[in-house]
Amino acid sequence: MxxxxxxxxxxxxxxxxxxxxxxxxxxxxxxxxxxxxxxxxxxxxxxxxxxTDKYDLLDKCIKNHLSHMLEFCTLSKPGEERLDVINSPLLMFQYFEQHYLFYFSMLSNKGITCFQEQLILMVKNGIIERLKTEEDNHGDNKEVVVQYMASAFVGVVEWWIKNKMPLSPQMMAQQLRDIFEKIMPSSVITGSRGE
Structure with missing residues (x-):
């Protein structure tokens, strides 16, 4: 490089x-x-x-921040980066806290839907990877599960940021993990590959 x-x-x-x-x-x-x-x-x-213009600046600013978040929050080997919002949301909440002004600006600015879309896509990819570890599919429609969890997670993040982080990152991570444990099979939460 x-x-x-x-x-x-x-x-x-x-x-x-x-x-x-x-x-x-x-x-x-x-x-x-x-x-x-x-x-x-x-x-x-x-x-x-x-x-080239303010839109190019915004796009590169968003990509830069999400890339740094991915580096900070990933639990995988280089080249296999994924966010694990199911098992390790604490890293993400710590990152959001450290970069509060950026996330507050992006999530509070009504004209910036591209940021939320990119964040949801990143979270969805992490959830998809985690669901691949599940041995028993039960014939569930995983697409609905992934969409629900990604939207719920980003919605909670948005609420937390817009409300000036009323709970600690540790408390947010624990509460989300508790919710995920109630709605997901235990093999997804613990990782069937021994993760």
């Missing part, structure tokens, strides 16, 4: 932070490139060297 110049990294970080701060103050649709460049203390030309 080519090494990125520290100045470029600092500039991109300043731009990303400016966007996130602005999104916590107003709607994404009302944010201009001028707003972002002023907040980042850069000129517009510098911003355009890194991003």
């Amino acid at each position: 080519p090494k990125v110049d520290r100045r470029i990294m600092k500039t991109r970080e300043a731009i990303n932070n400016a966007l996130i701060e602005l999104m916590s103050e107003k709607s994404f649709e009302n944010i201009t490139i001028n707003d972002i460049s002023e907040k980042a203390n850069l000129n517009r030309g510098t911003l355009y060297l890194h991003y």
